Amino acid sequence: MTEASIGAVRLRSRALLAPMAGVTDRAYRELCMEHGAGCCVSEMVSSKALSFQSKKSEKLMVISGIERPCGIQIFGDEPSCMAEAAVHAMKNQPDIIDINMGCPAPKISGSGSGSALMRKPELVGEIVRAVTAVCDVPVTVKIRKGWDDGSVNAVEIAQICERAGAVAITVHGRTRMQYYKPPVDYEIIRQVRQSVQIPVIANGDVDSAQKAKEVMERTSCDLVMVGRASLGNPWLFGQINAYLSGEKLFFPTLEEKLDTMVGQVEKMVEYKGEYIAMRQARKLVIGYFKGMKGAAALRNEAGKLSALEDIYKLRNRILNT
Template sequence: MGIQKLTIGDVELDNSYILGPMAGVTDLPFRLLCREQGAGLLCMEMVSAKGILYNNKNTESLLAIHPEEKPVSLQLFGSDPKIISEMAKRIEDREFAFLDINMGCPVPKVVKNGEGSGLMLEPKRVYEIVHATVKAIKKPVTVKIRKGFDDDHVNAVEIAKIIEEAGGAAVAVHGRTREQYYSGRADWDIIRQVKEAVSIPVIGNGDVTSGEQAIAMRKQTGCDGIMIARGAQGNPWIFSELLAYERDGSIPPRPDVVQIKETMLRHARLQIQYKGDYLGIREMRKHVAWYTRGMHGSTRLREAINKVESYEELEKCLEGLDHRE
C-alpha cells in the first residue's frame, strides 16, 4: 500500500503525518529528530505576533529554521488582524512553507487576551484575522482550532467554514473544547463534521498514538492529514511507526533502552548546540521524563534529572537505565 500524501495550497507533503505545535516542546532540536523519523510536516512553537512587532529577543530564537527540517509551518498567535497580518508579511521571506494561526491554545493567559482558543468565541474576528493575513502574504495560511470553547459553544464547523471563506488553505481540528484542555477523550466526530462542511484539507488532532488509531481516525472522519502532538513527546519514533503501519500494516519493534538513551543524549547535544549549556540542559529535563516513561526506575531517575546541570551529569545519570517495566 502506498503512503497517502497531503497537498496544502501549492505545497505537496511527502506524507500526511504532522508534528503538532507545542510550546516548549517543538523547538528546532526536537523537530529535527521527528523529521528523521519521517514526519511529513513540522509545526514550530507558537510565536507571538506582538513579540515580533516589539523585536522581543526570545522571539527571534523561536523563528530559527534548519534547512534539514523543511517543510515547516510557522505558527503565530495574537488577536489583532492588523498586527498578525503585518507581522506575517514582515517574516514571509523566512524558510517556512505555511503560516499557521493559533486559535486552539487553551492556556489562561493567552485566552484572557482573546488569543488562542479565545478566538473561537469571536467568529467575526476569526474572519478578519484570516482574511487580512491571506491578503498580506503569498504563502498558504492555515489555522488550528478546537471543537469549541466549551460544551455550550461547540462551533468548530462554523469556524472552519469562516476560515475557508476567508481564504484559509487548511484547518486542523483538535477534538476537545478549550474547557477540556487535554482531558477526556477527543471527539473525532466533530472532525468528521468539519470535513463534511468544507472543501479545504482538514487535519485531525487528538488521541492518535499508534498506526491503528491513525487509520481509525482517517476512516471515521475522512480527514486529509493527522496531527500528532502529545503522542510525540519523548517519542519521535511515532512517525516511522505510523508510516510503517500505513505502508503494510506492520508494527515495528519499539526502540530499546540503548536506542532511547542514544537519542536522549543526541537530543541533549542538539539542545546545547542551539540554546547553550545552561538552557539546553534544563530544557532536556522534561524530555528525559517523557523518554523514560514506563522504564524501570524512571521515578528515581526523574528526581535525579531535575538536579542535572551539565551534559556530563546527564550522561552519568542515564548510565543506570535498564529494562522497561
C-alpha cells in the same frame, strides 16, 4: 497511498508534528522530521512580541533545512498586528504560516488570543483575511471544537477560515474548557471534514499507529497531527507511516532510545547554550523513560539536570543497571 499536500506544499507523510509551546523547538522538530513526520510547526510566536522586536520570538522562528516542510505559528487577536507578524515571519522562509486559534492556556486565551477567538467568528475571518493577504505561502489555522459545550462551533469557524483564504484546518476535538482531559470528540472533526473543501487535520490523542488509522477512518481526514504522544517517542511517526502502508513497525531498543535522547539534548545545547538547554531538557527527556524500570526515579533525576555531562551519566547508568 497517494501523496498529501497543504496548498502547494508537499508533505513527507500523513502524520504531522503538532506545535507545542516549550517543546517543539528546532532540535525536536529536526528529530521528528528525521523519524518520519510529514511536516512540523514552530512553537507559537506572539504577534505583539514581534512588533516589539523580541529577540526570544525571533529565535523561535529559525528554521533549518533538515526540518522542512516547516511552518511558523503566530497568535494574537488584532488583524493588522497578525498581518505584520506574518510578514516578519516570512523573513525566515517558512513553508507555511499557521494561525493559533486553539491554545487553551489562560495567559493566551485570557488576553483574547488562541482559543478565545472561537467566541468571535467575525474576528476570525478578519484575522485570516489579513494574514493571507500578505503571505505568498499557504496559511493554515488550528482550532478547537469550541469554547465550551454550550458553544460548539468548529464547523462555522472552519467555514469562515476557508472563505477567508485558509488552505487547511487542524481541529483538536476538545473545547477550550476541556483542555486535554476528556475523550476527544472525533465526530466534530468528521463534521468539519464534511463541511469544507480544504484538507482537515485531525488532532487529539493520536498515540499509536493503530489509533492514527482509526482516527483517519472515523473522521475521513487524510492527515493526523501528533502532539504529546511523540514526547520521548519520535519513532511514532515512522510507525504510523509503516502501518498505513501495511509495513512492519519498528520499535527501538533501550540503547537506541537513550542514544536518541542524548542526541536531542546535544542539539538543544548546540542551538541554545548549555544553561538554557539543560533546564528545558528536564521536562523533555522524561518521555523516553516511559515503560522503563524505575521510571519515577529516573524522572526525578531528570529534574536535576544542569550540565550536558549529566545526560551522559544518566544514559550510562540506565544501560549498566
